[in-house]
Amino acid sequence: MGDPYILMLVALAVLAIADLVVGVSNDAVNFLNSAIGSKAIPIKTIMIIASLGVFLGAVTSSGMMEVARKGIFNPNMFMFEEIMYIFMAVMITDILLLDIFNSLGMPTSTTVSIVFELLGAAVAIALIKISASDTQTIADISSYINNKKAIEIISGIVVSVIVSFTVGAIVQYFSRLIYSFDFEKRPLYINALFGGFAITAITYFIIIKGLKGTPFYSNIKGIIEGNTMAIVAGSFVVWSLLSSVIIKVLKTNILVVIIAVGTFSLAMAFAGNDLVNFIGVPIAALNSYEAWQASGMAANEFSMGVLAKKVPSNVWLLLFAGAVMVITLWTSKKARAVIETGINLSRQGEGQEKFQPNNLSRVVVRLAMFTNQGINYLIPTKTQTYINSKFEKPVIKLPKDKVYELPAFDLVRAAVNLIMASILISLATSMKLPLSTTYVTFMVAMGTSLADRAWGRESAVYRVAGVFNVIGGWFLTAIVAFTAAGIVAYLISWHMAMIPVLLLVVVALVVKTSITYSKKAKEEKKQLFVERAELISINGVIEESSDHIAEVAERINKLYSSVVNDLANHDLIKLRKTDKHVTKLNDEIDNLKDGVFYFIKSLDDNSVQASRFYILILGYLQDVAQSISYISRATYKHVNNNHKNLKKGQLKDLKEIDNTLSTLLESIKKTFENRSFDNLAYIINAKRELLKDVSHSIEKQVERIRTDETSPKNTTLYFSILIETQDLVSGLVSLLETYEEFHVSTKSLV
Incomplete structure (x- = not known):
């Protein structure tokens, strides 16, 4: 009787390890964004600091394991067999859900997912019992x-989103007024007081959030409780003095220290708070199994009221979980994708945007602009000038031969992100309010980026x-987690073989x-868009444009042949797939054109004349892509509407054109890959011959219409x-x- 449950425990253990992997991949965004985005500390140092925080947080997380046992449902109402069904359903659903979000590069809340999975599975089993x-x-x-x-958690989502965003924006606004972007020139006392305030908030956060509810807390409980204000005041004085020493004696930027300590504290809080989301259910299942084995009762008769009691967690299991994390x-790699989403949405500069605007975002931006205009009418001009001066970004002068990549945001914003996230989570914990670390850290980052004027007219x-997409994903997490876990629990209860x-x-x-995900990552590496971190010479223009032309020639060749072959076979599925690839090519070329501003800014002084050439090349590439797009769309529409296929003579002519075009496109690809531009004259002449073949095919179709053609739709498609x-x-x-002309004019320079 126990054998199937032992196998279930083994399965839950394996699922727990997998869940740790997908969970950490998503939640790493909570404590790494600020340090990585600001480039305050070398990446390896950041990872070491975060790793120490995660490991310590995992060891001190035993107090949180109670949530999986009795936080969402009443265990005394379920039998052992039913509890195991619930736990299996939760773990299966959680891995799938988090892996999907990771693949999309979207941060979500592991807390909300596990809570609503427990809720959904428990409701399903409860309804079966009823x-x-x-x-x-x-x-x-x-x-x-x-x-x-459940109601507390749902309300906590809404409240944490609003409060975190608002508080983050307000604090960042006043921090920028104090520091400006030229923060390195601020007086010593400002840096010392800021350091004292920040590190006091973070250390208090570590004690309250990291240790409360753990066995270690009982040793210091008498000292902390009732003396909170005195401890905070004393800490502020001590840390302010230490900050002065760090700045003056050690010559270290206190903001860097704040970011390091803040990263450690949030990493510790993540592991201490969220480890239950990954291994709480398997540990609860193990506790259930041990209690059932000791009872000697049947699995469907043993009530699980024992789970309501406090059970100490195995320290070795916590250590192992910390190591996996x-x-x-x-x-x-998926963790990096999720981190990039958060940094991309909060970065100070312009660049490639991941999300497309929608009607709601347009309305919000217009409303914000209108509100801003109204506020400006009320604020005196001198005050506005003073405030604007604090938000002026310094011009960074660099040698032309130096590669330099600006951070997504500066140290001030990174420090505020960490401080405010720490304070808000501390307050919520002390008030025993349900909270998601993901929601707090993400929304604080969005609030600070708004206040820091990172969302300008060009990017807002x-x-x-993007923010609406992420928030929508959070609510979708709750709905999908509840529904999917309920369905999985029902299937398992129907038969164990499921x-x-x-x-x-x-x-x-x-x-x-x-x-x-791997394919997508490889495709993104091959995308035409290039983020520039160095100045571009004429050689650079030739290299980059040649790569673009070779890439487009290869893809046009494949797409055109696919359309002709799929039309001949009337293959609607393949035509739909080809049309998606065509759309992707057009989008990439549009992205290149959107990046012309940055391209021209990146040209060195001797290569500015190359900008006209580059713009013309992009224009021609766009014309070519639009032509294949029209061909693909018209062909797909024809087949999708179930019109007659083209006649053999028409298909034969198209195939001949395709073969000739394919040969020439292959020649273009090789010419530009090998940079053998002396072949351009030959290719141009061959292209002109192809134009004559196309004109001849048009004449043949006109003749067919006058003799034996009976289908207007076929004629429309063929001519198109x-x-x-x-x-x-x-x-x-x-x-x-154009390329041949440019090549000849620059031959002496290349």
């Missing part, structure tokens, strides 16, 4: 579920859309998302393909002629 009972009704669900806790922190609509089936599904989906092919070839000829 439906099998003659005396209970749906109204009795409250005896199974801790409704109050640290290893994941160093190795996870994209950043606001457990191995569902585990196989988990493995398959995780492997699939990993493969998809030929005319757009003509435009495509003309665009390539113009591109090559």
Whole structure:
């Protein structure tokens, strides 16, 4: 009777390790964003500091394990068998959910996911029990579920989002007024007091958030409770004096120290608070199994009221979990993607935006602009000038041969992010309010970036859309977690054989998302968009434009051949797939055109004349991409509407054009890959011959219409393909002629 449950425990242990990996990949954003975004500390040092915090937090997290046992449902209402079903459903759902968010590069809350998974699975099992009972009704669900806790968590989501964003914005605004962007020239006493305030807040956070609820806290409980204000005041004085010594004697920027201490404290809080989200359920399952084994009762008759009691966690398990978290922190590529999302949305400068604007973000930005105009009418002009002077960014002068990558934001904002996140989480913990570290850290970062004028007219609509996407994902997490865990729990309760089936599904989906993510990462490396960190010479213009042309030629070649072949086979699925690739190519070329400003800014003094050439090349590439886009869309529409296929003669002509075009595009690709530009004249002449072939095919179709063509739709499609092919070839000829002219004019310089 115990064998299936032992296997379930083994499965839960494996799932716990997997959950630790996907969970840390998502939650690393909480404590790494500020340090990495500000470039205050070398990346390896940041990782060492965070690793120490994670490890210490894991060891002190035993007090949080009670949540999985009795925080969401009333364990005495469930039998051992039912509890195991709930725990299996929760772990299966959690891994899938977090892995999907990681693959999308979106931060979400592991706390909310585990809570709503427990809630969803418990509700599903409770409803099954109620439906099998003659005396209970749906109204009795409250005896199974801790409704109050669920309501607290949902309200906590809304409150933490609003409060964190607002407080972060206000504190950052006044911090910038005090420090300005030229913070290195501030007087010693300002830096010392700021350091005293910041480190006091963070150390208090470590004690209250990191140690409260752990066995260690009982040793210092008598000292802390009742003396909080005295401890805080004393700490402020001590840390202010130490900050003065650090600044004056050690010649160290106190903001760097604050960022290091803050990163450690948030990493510790993450592990201490969120470890329960990953291993709390398996540990609760182990406790349940041990209690059931000792009872000698049947699995469906043993009540799990024992879970309501406080059970000490195994320190060795916590140490092992901490080790897994640290290893994941160093190795996870998906963690870096999630971190990039948070940094991208809060960065000070312009650049490539990850999110597209929507109507809601546009309305919010317009409303904010209107409100700002109204406020400016009320503030005196001199005051506005003074405030604006504090937000003026210094001009960084660099040697032209030096590669330099600016941080996403400066040390002041990074320090405020960490301080405010620490204070807000400390206050909520001391007030016993439910809180997600993800929500607090992310929304504080968004609030500080808004107050710091990082969201200008050029980027605000994209950043606001990104914030709405992330927040929407948080609420979606709760809904999906509840529903999916409930369904999985129902399937497991229906028959135990569903457990191995569902585990196989988990493995398959995780492997699939990993493969998809790897492919996506490789494709992004090949994307045409280039982030520039150094000045570009004429050689650089030639190299970059050649790479773009070779890449576009190769992709146009594949796409055109795919359209012709799929049209001949009337393959709607492949045509849809090709159309997606065509759209992607157009988007990448649009991104290149959006980056023209940065390209021209990056040109060295001797290469400015190359800007006109580069702009023309992008224009021709866009014309070519738009032509293949029209061909793909028209072909897909024709087949999707179930119109007749083209006649053999038409398909034969298209295939001949495709073969000739394919040969020439391959020649273009090799020419630009090998930088053998002396072949351009030959290719241009060959292109002109292809234009004659296309014109001849148009004439043949006109003749068909006058004799045996009976389908207007076929004629429309055929002419559309030929005319757009003509435009495509003309665009390539113009591109090559422009390149040949530029190559000849710069030959003496190259």
